[in-house]
Amino acid sequence: MTQTELASDRPRILVVDDSRIVRATVKKHLAASFDIIEEADGEAGWERLMADGTILVLMSDLSMPRLDGFGLLARVRKSSDARIRHTPVIIISGEEDAETKQLAVERGANDFVTKSTDRAEMLARVTAAAKLAKTARDLRASEVNQARTATTEVQTGLATPHMFQLHGEKLMAHALRVHGEATLLVFEIDAYPALCERVGSAVAEQVVSLVAKTVASRLRKEEILARLEGPRFGIFLYADLAGSLRYAERLCEIIAAAKINFKGQPLSVTVSAGVGSATVDQLSEFEPLFSLSLQRLAEAIELGGNRLQAPALPAPALAPIEIHEALALLAEGREEAVRPHLPALLAKLAPLLALAEQAKA
Template identity: 25%
Template sequence: MLDMQERRDDTRTRSRSRVLFVDDSRLMRFAAKRWLEQRFDVVLAEDGEDGWERLCNDTQIRAVITDLMMPGIDGVELIRRIRSAPMTRVRELPVLVVTSMEERAGRDQAMDAGANRLVPKPFTAEDLIDPLQIFLRDAEQDETGAYAPPNIERNRLGLLSRMRQATSLHERLGLPWCMLHVRLENRKEVAERIGARWGESMMRHLERALLREVRIEDSVGRSATDTYSLLLPATPEEGARLLRNRLRRSIARQPARFPGRSLDLEVSFFIQIPQFGDEAEALLQDGLARLDAPANVTPLRSPGTF
């Protein structure tokens, strides 16, 4: 029978899920611990061998984040050991793999070995926290189905398909609807200065910022290299303005934080009100073109950011 101290320890463990972070880089371990410990109980391992020992001995670990390239037991071998472990609690753990875009073969091997998600470098705090929360929530979710994410389309074709559906529905019912286009103005600058992968990481950060603010029935779509377009069903212009203003405030408070570097986002907005008879492709092209108007730009980047 558990004594009082053991009961308190067990309650704390349930309230803060324990996550194992495996990386041979001291900087990565330091950054990950600083970010993750805001939400989780964090255990660090210096390499795959150290990580495997901790998994075998610590029954409270609920998820694993591992680097791919490490001396000795690398990330792929660690995943293979996890998926073939005799202990069910280890074998069924969600595993996130931190990897650079150049490690194509290793990324494929990691997924084949049983990784749940790839986290591209450079990564932000949200790149780690958001998928962990989803995996852990899904593991504990009851049958009520309380969680439903907004719609997300990560390519232009998918977005156009949703636009055609929205146009058909709203014309048939005679309802207003709006689109809100959001462009990351400093994506190109960041990509040219410190690398294309950094620009893409900032786009992932912007996508998450948008998804946190929209409704379940809304859609967020990648409409251009530097732009997301939001479909807002049954939303009048005033509703779109309220969302735009809320996004301005929230994005200004959410810089993209990477290990050793923080980048603020410089964004522009354009609210578009579709008319009956508008064709999806022409509608989207017009909305993206209107983003070029200087009056739409909302600078959120602080001087000396990078």
């Protein structure tokens, strides 16, 4: 049975250092005020930080196996997860020179303690960092709560998920009432965490804004574009499935063809998309249609990204043909062109066949 570590009421601090003695010293200084958890290298520390949402402060050595302190710091500051990205990082320094420490500050370190720092100073520094983290986390939670009822997303100016649902329910009800078409398209920038890792979260957000601007400029006034979460967007279209698929395919092509450069190097940006059609999927409410579209988006991402998942287009209705046209086709040897029309043709011939049977009798 795997061991499960329960969080205590005390603020949780993650200490990452390959020296057992250093970890024991830090724990001795802080254990009375904080819940201390430990890892012996940067890779293990990173995995713990991703898995444990209760960690308020990260304390890390610079020289470690597998992943050193600079590598760990870079992952933290480039993370797409705001909780991780804003975690205060205190470097446990040894004999590093001033240039090394300056580099750590430039890469996002918040503070330093030495391996010989006394208990009072270490406690003061870690307490200040924990209070900062708690305040920032509470503020972000408040912002998230406000976003749930807001109608416009601040960065892009697009509709929020709350507004998208309200507007989507209204548009869908109207479309069904007038026997119109309603199609929901959700799409997401492919490999967004990798993009954040490569260029940093600030530049990645600029890419999100560029995609939002590109898509918004191609919508009709009555249609709505929303930023649902991170690199994910939603569009509600007044169009049938065939028209919506043409729009979605063109949209994917435009985004893939966009010329985006970072430090002189081109950035390749693609999107995956999922489509739901009220008519083809036989759904009359927004929520089930939205869920189905998200499911198809997940399938597109699972298949490798840069693709579109949608319901199959219904077969086009056959244009009826007359009996003399069928006979002409048969005379030309085109039997396969006649076969789909046989039920309708036989229905037309039914009175004649009935009369022929009566004549036989």
